[in-house]
Amino acid sequence: xxxxxxxxxxxxxxxxxxxxxxxxxxxxxxxxxxxxxxxxxxxxxxxxxxxxxxxxxxxxxxxxxxxxxxxxxxxxxxxxxxxxxxxxxxxxxxxxxxxxxxxxxxxxxxxxxxxxxxxxxxxxxxxxxxxxxxxxxxxxxxxxxxxxxxxxxxxxxxxxxxxxxxxxxxxxxxxxxxxxxxxxxxxxxxxxxxxxxxxxxxxxxxxxxxxxxxxxxxxxxxxxxxxxxxxxxxxxxxxxxxxxxxxxxxxxxxxxxxxxxxxxxxxxxxxxxxxxxxxxxxxxxxxxxxxxxxxxxxxxxxxxxxxxxxxxxxxxxxxxxxxxxxxxxxxxxxxxxxxxxxxxxxxxxxxxxxxxxx
Numbered sequence: 001x002x003x004x005x006x007x008x009x010x011x012x013x014x015x016x017x018x019x020x021x022x023x024x025x026x027x028x029x030x031x032x033x034x035x036x037x038x039x040x041x042x043x044x045x046x047x048x049x050x051x052x053x054x055x056x057x058x059x060x061x062x063x064x065x066x067x068x069x070x071x072x073x074x075x076x077x078x079x080x081x082x083x084x085x086x087x088x089x090x091x092x093x094x095x096x097x098x099x100x101x102x103x104x105x106x107x108x109x110x111x112x113x114x115x116x117x118x119x120x121x122x123x124x125x126x127x128x129x130x131x132x133x134x135x136x137x138x139x140x141x142x143x144x145x146x147x148x149x150x151x152x153x154x155x156x157x158x159x160x161x162x163x164x165x166x167x168x169x170x171x172x173x174x175x176x177x178x179x180x181x182x183x184x185x186x187x188x189x190x191x192x193x194x195x196x197x198x199x200x201x202x203x204x205x206x207x208x209x210x211x212x213x214x215x216x217x218x219x220x221x222x223x224x225x226x227x228x229x230x231x232x233x234x235x236x237x238x239x240x241x242x243x244x245x246x247x248x249x250x251x252x253x254x255x256x257x258x259x260x261x262x263x264x265x266x267x268x269x270x271x272x273x274x275x276x277x278x279x280x281x282x283x284x285x286x287x288x289x290x291x292x293x294x295x296x297x298x299x300x301x302x303x304x305x306x307x308x309x310x311x312x313x314x315x316x317x318x319x320x321x322x323x324x325x326x327x328x329x330x331x332x333x334x335x336x337x338x339x340x341x342x343x344x345x346x347x348x349x350x351x352x353x354x355x356x357x358x
Contacts, residue, residue: 001341004274005275008275015252016327018234018255021035023248048337108138113164115137130171156305159304215245216246231264252327252328252329269310279344286350310324
């Protein structure tokens with residue numbers, strides 16, 4: 001796991017420099033410094049790996065003890081953000097220079113894992129305690145994300161918690177019914193809302209509004225298609241030169257496809273696949289249920305974020321703000337991700353230690 005993560009961060013820094021130098025060099029807010037993105041991300045990577053080491057040595061069972069403090073502290077930060085946070089492109093997701101929603105993904109995993117272990121299998125199978133209780137708790141957190149207009153975080157956290165509930169013992173029929181209601185609600189909203197329907201049409205054919213709402217998706221498609229089999233070469237991409245919006249953030253995978261081609265992109269996806277597989281292996285082999293649930297939650301939310309980002313840049317999903325783990329520029333995301341990897345390593349190490357003691 002550690003080797004895989006070091007590889008991902010290393011490749012990510014190289015691609016971030018390639019994808020972001022044109023944007024940084026043309027923005028006075030970044031000092032017209034082409035090294036702006038990679039210098040800052042490198043600093044956050046160092047902080048993140050320190051956090052990874054500390055988390056790998058911190059007994060994960062202690063998170064259950066501090067669960068009330070983690071949960072309440074996270075909720076306070078999440079509900080403060082929409083009111084006193086920094087507004088960026090019409091959405092308030094930043095508070096005091098960091099994104100609380102990134103930490104909330106980990107906090108809700110700890111909360112659900114702690115409560116599921118306390119309740120036991122019998123109560124988890126009931127409709128009240130095993131379904132409605134967790135649905136209500138999830139709704140409290142999602143309310144803050146609605147105020148922040150953070151759709152991608154809502155989707156990631158909802159699916160992650162649903163999978164944790166299933167692993168924890170919630171009956172599948174309850175979760176299936178909830179998914180059905182959600183799909184029906186979204187469909188009804190789109191059909192009755194002309195603006196939402198127009199967004200769907202642009203998603204299906206971004207070139208229908210090439211210079212408007214379809215610009216970002218169109219440029220992403222052009223970058224991916226121009227990469228071909230072997231790519232244009234590292235640093236030789238064209239769409240990142242002020243054509244493709246957010247090449248160092250949400251659409252960095254488009255630059256990877258353009259410069260490294262189909263072969264390079266597939267190699268990156270293989271490393272991501274190894275990460276996800278290894279995470280679930282740690283979950284399966286964890287020493288106890290608490291470790292299994294935490295490892296499942298962490299691996300699921302990172303895996304979902306990877307899949308959703310690739311779906312967005314390739315046009316399988318509508319455009320929404322979601323970063324590519326370990327690659328996209330963002331200090332809060334990278335530091336929290338590396339700390340979560342440290343938790344996975346601690347769960348794996350605890351199991352190994354038990355075997356040695358035996």
